[in-house]
Structures are given as structure tokens and as C-alpha cells.
Amino acid sequence: MEVSRTIIENYERNANTPSIEVLTKMARTFNVTVDYLIGEGEISSYDKEVMKRIEDIDKLDPETKEHLFFLVDNIIQNFKTKQAFTK
Template structure:
């Protein structure tokens, strides 16, 4: 997925107008429109402002990298899991594995 589509999709998903995104990011509405139409690519600085306005990482905004599918809240949770002691991590991973297994089973039978 390209950055222009990601920006447009995120904006729609968040219920924001281009003006809302411009106001929240400090990037002009005209440039937001150009980014969404693929007429221009945001600079790193503009991309960072847009990512911050959406609450996502730069990886997510450009659709590349290890964290490209995670928003900032998810990345923060993963970082915090890494700080837990091994016993608590093991318990948490068992719980996550159970939820994943159940979701896959429901999906297989639907």
C-alpha cells in the first residue's frame, strides 16, 4: 500500500476532514490533498507530523518496516511486555495464544 492511500484511509477511518488533519498536524490542507492524490510525497518532517496526528508510527504511515502494521499504542504495549519478568511474559503469551487459537477456530468454522 502506498503512503497516499494510507493517509487517505487513516483520515477516513479517524473521521477527519483534510482540514482537521491539517489543523492537527500543522501541515497545510493543500499539501494533505496533494499527498492523498499522490501528487507529492511528504518530507520526513511532514510525515512525522501526520503520523503523530494519527497516533501511528512512521513505519505504519509508509507501510514498511517491522512495525508497519502497528499503531503507537500497540508498539508501546509490545515494549512494555518486553520489560516484564519471564514468568509474567510466559503467562501473558499463554493467554494471547489462547485468544489467537480461539479466533482461528471460529474463523475456520464460520
């Protein structure tokens, strides 16, 4: 992302407000959410593979999503149960 130092300094001093397009590009560049950039969220440091899979899941039809969520919920529950018994 090519932005001059002056523009960034103006954003930091609240002298200018970036457009939603600029905010979106900045969020992608820094791997954070737009909410984080505007002070409303936490930093997002999710694994890129996880995020890619979430995007792919979002494209699935509702019935397939429901089946997938059922499987994932069972796997997570099994993992938590194993953790509880190994402590």
C-alpha cells in the first residue's frame, strides 16, 4: 500500500479521515480488522489458513454448513473432554 508519511501523520493526528476503501486496504495490509483500526476491536492475529477456510465455509449452502458445524462441534467437544481428563 503506497501512502505518504504525511497522509499517515494526518490520520494519526485526526487531521484527515481515511475513506472506507483506505481503511479496508490498511486492515488487509496490517492483518487487522477495520474495527481495530478505528479503536473498536481487538487485534486479529488469526492464522491465514484458518481465515481462508472460514471464507470457503461462508460460501457453502446452509445444509452443508450445518453438517460441517455439527462435525466441528463434535471434534471440539472431544478435544475439550480429552484435555479435561489429562490434567
